[in-house]
Amino acid sequence: MKYMALIYSAENAGPQYGTPEFKQMLADYHSVTELFEKDGVLISGDGLQDVNTATTISVRNGKTETIDGPFAETKEQLGGYYLFDCDNLDQVLKYAAMIPTVKYGRVEVRPLMEY
Amino acid sequence: MNSFNSIIKKDWGRIIALLSNYLHDLDLAEDAMQDALESALIHWRKNGIPKNPQAWLLTTAKHKALDKIRRARNFESKKKDYLRLLQLNESNNKEDFFIADERLRLIFTCCHPALAKSTSVALTLRLLGGLTTQEIASAYLVSAQTMAQRIVRGKRKIKKAGISYVLPEKDNFQLRLGRVLTVIYLIFNEGYCAANNTKLIRQSLCVEAIRLGTILLNLCPQESEVKGLLSLLLLHDSRVKARFNSQGDFISLEKQDRSLWNKLQIKQGAELLKSALGQKSIGSYQIQAAISALHCQASSFKKTDWHQIVLLYEELLKITPSSIIKLNQLMAKSHIAPAQDVLKELNELEEQLLKYHPFYVAKAELLVTLKKPDEAYRQIKKALRLCQNSTIKSHLESKLKLFYSGIE
Structure with a gap:
């Protein structure tokens, strides 16, 4: 089954850019991604630029409305994702728990729709 | 058809577990079982109950499930599954007469942490306990529709x-x-805390929880915490007859008629606890059971071994630090330590227990000991404002009346 792990965290939570802890976190991301690949469960995964770079659009009656900013102004924002291919929920949860951000943010795991 | 109902109640969970294992689909398993029961009603009435009713039900339910898949609108996409099941069915038809026990998988599935606890409670009662959706709904005081939705969503x-x-x-x-243990304990507590004037079905949740605990222990006989939980449930439940008078009023532990306690159940609970403690793998249910056992084995409230109980609460606090457990410990301590000292410790908990009515009841009791009835009265008033349970409410009101008449 395919699962999307959506990585959320508050902007000021966790290690801040430029600190040694931040470097360590990047290294941790690097090594878990390698592990996911090695175990054959990774389809893809990436981090996102921060929410200040977000643009949200909607189309109503053929008119496009463009808004500067994320879809919802919440404390915790989507910061990245992994797309996994796992046997079951238990397996994907085991991998999701290794994502470095779980220690200060949250990871939401959702199965992909099957057609 | 009393024997019919008892067979179903007894074997429901087992057959559902096997069907789920075979079909990989809880919904289909339940539907197929329901269809098989309808067939059974007709056939068994006509021909009598078969020699092996469980095997009969399982085989019939499998056929019903295969029929259902074949008739489904999206059969084409399910064809592969169907053929797999058909093959599986032919290969183990002979084994059907020996009904394997797959309930452990079913319990772990129903109590998966990815499900809300309330959903796990409903699924466990429905799929393992064999209670109808209507029965579960009445026990939890919600409409059958709400409960059905909860089960479907789960x-x-x-x-x-x-x-x-x-x-x-x-x-x-x-x-x-x-x-899993939490879910079973929640089921028990719902019944145990039920007001006495509510439907009997709520209290039957205690019996149901004990039954589920017994099944679980049979499936994992080496787990000391399963023994601990079952022991705790048996010990708590042993006092059930003494907890209410004939008018349905709540009677506190101190005032209970101990001759009404179920001696056999206390013995069973104590034996289970002994066996659990012998495994030297301590856990919170074993400690709680040990506390309950000390209450059950005391010849009177006064003769309760409060020193030991205070120590056990200390152990419990090490495993699960909680203000509520601390409160219970202080109440035990109040029987062996000066009320003034206990009150001081109790007041330190106020911030965490602002909305917990037993906190104010405990405080009132200490104030009564300290001969401050006016202050005690105010505490009981606070407790009354917070309490939701009608039986406990009237119990508190009768306490208030006692203060008025100056008896206490």
């Missing part, structure tokens, strides 16, 4: 999110078992 989550029908891995087993 089964849907299991299917769509890929909660698989397997036993947890070794390194995860204790954690997952803990969740």
